[in-house]
Amino acid sequence: MRLSFVLPALVVVVLIGLLGYGLTRNPSELPSALLDQPAPAFSVARLEAPDQLITQEAFAGRVAVFNVWASWCVACRAEHALIEELAERGEVAVYGLNYKDDRTTAMQWLDRYGDPFVASAFDPRGQVGIDYGVAAVPETFIIDAEGIIRFKQVGPVDRETLEQRLLPLVAQLKEEAA
Amino acid sequence: MKVVVSVLFLLFSGLAAAAPPALDEAQTHRYHQLIDQVRCLVCQNRTIAESDAPLAADLRDIIGRQIAAGRSNDEIKNYLVQRYGEWVLYKPRFSAATWILWLGPAALLLAALVSAILLWRRTGRRAEPPAPDEDSLARILDDERRS
């Protein structure tokens, strides 16, 4: 039997394997390019206090959660209770990045739904967002004590993500730091 | 062709910067080339040139500014890849991960042409009746077509 007659069947076997693998993947799920990279530097006004600057230095020396949110973002409201719960546990400092928002509306939003953040960086034009590779709000980063991004969640945090991924990772990172 | 120098940014996002930088002809060309190569991350499968999404407008704006600031295409692509990963480029860069993609078609074509030449050489060696003259050739052709 000559190879040239068997070759098409072999090609198709490889193809089927590939497509089968493809079925197990979600094509829209993307790893962050910033994973294991230092958190990008920024220096912007605080949402709550326009005259104060906040920089990535705020995270330094401890494990931090950096949550990208906006008042116009429906999914942010959905995850907000869990972000608050995370902050209330006191295990980790939660910072916010208020993305492409209006200051007054954003402050009203926090008044209404609660403010879990140690501080929120105010990013009305989305510059910081672009440096953090934000595509769709909400997104949540975990940054370790060395200032390295160790985890990124695209889309709202749900109970499972919180319990299974965020909290264990925070615990692990705190141990590493200690 | 009339050269339209100014590049217009989508002001309607309300978030683009105040005054878009003016680009010269070559820069405009580069601008269009680049925005046709960058994926709109929040869309299903579109370039930022095609998308109305605010993020696409922002990226167009950034690309325009970086060109105006004299950054090279490579620098701009690096800037984007650093933030969004290789996924953002519709024209994958040649690398260890993409050489099959880039060289595959050429290699296939080469293999196909080599096999065609081998076939001609293998079968062409054998004795052939002398070539018919042109008239009879045309006749044969017509006959075949009519049949």
Next chain:
Amino acid sequence: MIVELGHFALVLALCLSLVQAIVPMLGYRTGRTDLMGMAMPAASGQFVFLALAFAALGWAFLQNDFSVAYVAANSNTELPWYYRLAAIWGAHEGSLLLWVTMLAGWSLAVAAFSRSLPTDVAACVLAVMGMVSVGFLLFTLGTSNPFERLFPAAAEGRDLNPLLQDPGLIIHPPLLYMGYVGFAVAFAFAITALITGRVDSAWTRWTRPWTTAAWAFLTIGITLGSWWAYNELGWGGWWFWDPVENASFMPWLVGTALIHSLAVTEKRGIFQSWTVLLAISAFALSLLGTFLVRSGVLVSVHAFATDPARGIYILLFFAIVVGGSLLLYAARAPKLARGDTPVKALSREGLLLLNNLFLVVSAAAVLLGTLYPLVADALGLGRISVGPPYFNTVFVPLTVPLVILCGFGGAMAWKRTRWQVLRDRLWLPALAATVAGVGLSWVTLGTGGVVATAGCMVGFWAIATAMEELWYRRRTSWSRGVLGMTMAHAGVGVMVIGITLVTAFGLDRDASLAVGESKTMAGYQFTFEGTEEQSGPNYVAQVGHVAISDGDGNAIATVHPEKRRYPTRGNVMTESGVHSNLFRDLYVSLGEPLQQGGWSLRLFYRPFVLWIWLGGLLMMLGGILATTDPRYRRLRQRERQRADSHAVAAGA
């Protein structure tokens, strides 16, 4: 009740497809003509029941029967009746029903024309088509039943996806599917050839018209799809290299190769196993397309709603059908490959060999680009995107030689051609192409660019050689085969010119205009005259008025781009306003509203864009002409007589 009847008809169709798949094949194995004869009634019955099922679904749509889950998900009482009918194939389940109904239609057509086929060949072909049908009917009934009831019934439907509410939707998918499914016939003939071991010129003559017909449908289906996307998506593009488009383009490329290799196999008795392989591949790629569109493995603009169970089923089906066929091919094809008739480089078979190589490599390149993101992911090389810039870079160098080759098609004789003949016949077309190409891109459009000029020359070369072919044959009567070939080749040329010019000279600008303001582009002045609100049957639209005038201020037209809001789904759709003539489209789409009635607009100048679709239309017409060439009918009758006498002799 009618819905249940439709469901029941679908089940009966499955039973009949099982009969069609099994009984004639048994007949072939045992040599019993009575069993072989079951193929035809089974195929007819299957078609009747599928047509009934299809009609039942159509009835449910027309009656707004929202107790049917599929209707409730894809229709609405306010949807106009023609879109309600087109909604039958507006989503996964119904489009699958369309698929199988068409497959049954093709089976019926084969059965009807099979009188001219030897009984055993007809039985085998119909049995193979029956097997494909079984697979798709099981898929439909098992995972995607369009007749599933919704309990409790919905008060109102969720409406058809607004993107699909366009005249294009009414005709594009059926034509595309006719093409996809039509390759099942060529596939069935190929499998039959492997089973019977006969690939003679009779076989190619039976296979050729079916293949060309399917190809013609696929051609016009893709062309209309491109036209639809251009008008509907609102950003002036006509081809996006989206996975779903590639899914239809790959079978087209391989199908085109198949048409040409069938010609060689018929005339010269060579390339048998290659032709069979192409026939299997064309259908395999149709199935692959179905998988890609419906499984959600790739990110696409217009994929169907996805469900892993469906993906697994289609993959399994693909593995059985294609894997099985190729195993059969591996086992049987070596016996088909007969004598090495010499192939000269300078002969029509040599030319068509090159044609096949370029087409197949092009298809492979599209496949590679489409699936590479998956490959990279599987090999752990990270997530990457492969998009239009890649495909354009790779595809254009592969197509240009192909179009140049196509110009030699007419003048190149079978077996052997001398240079002198080519020179004598083709110098004039070459000159004409050069003059016209340079003329069009430099003089008419006012500027050159080497690439644009070369592209036009290549396009005109295909047109001029096609015309020369007709001139050369002016004294013999033009057969439909020759006419079809020249028309299709000229269509390629027309399309190449359109693609070249729209790529080289197309312009687009974004403009934010207040009412009364205007913007000049490509010598045309676009004046925004404001918008007004209009309500359609199931949407509310902001209709813009944009007056276009030429450089001297003479009014050309007023176009009305729209922004429609479909409240049921909350979607906002852009309808572009286009003023079209043979030489250019002026295309406006609405962006976003600004203060005080102003809008941001996107303006497009698309020279010669119509030629792209005209080219596709010419190719399809060429295909139809070639399909209906009376010589196939004559030859089939002759074969039939021969086969009958053969059967009688064997019987005695």
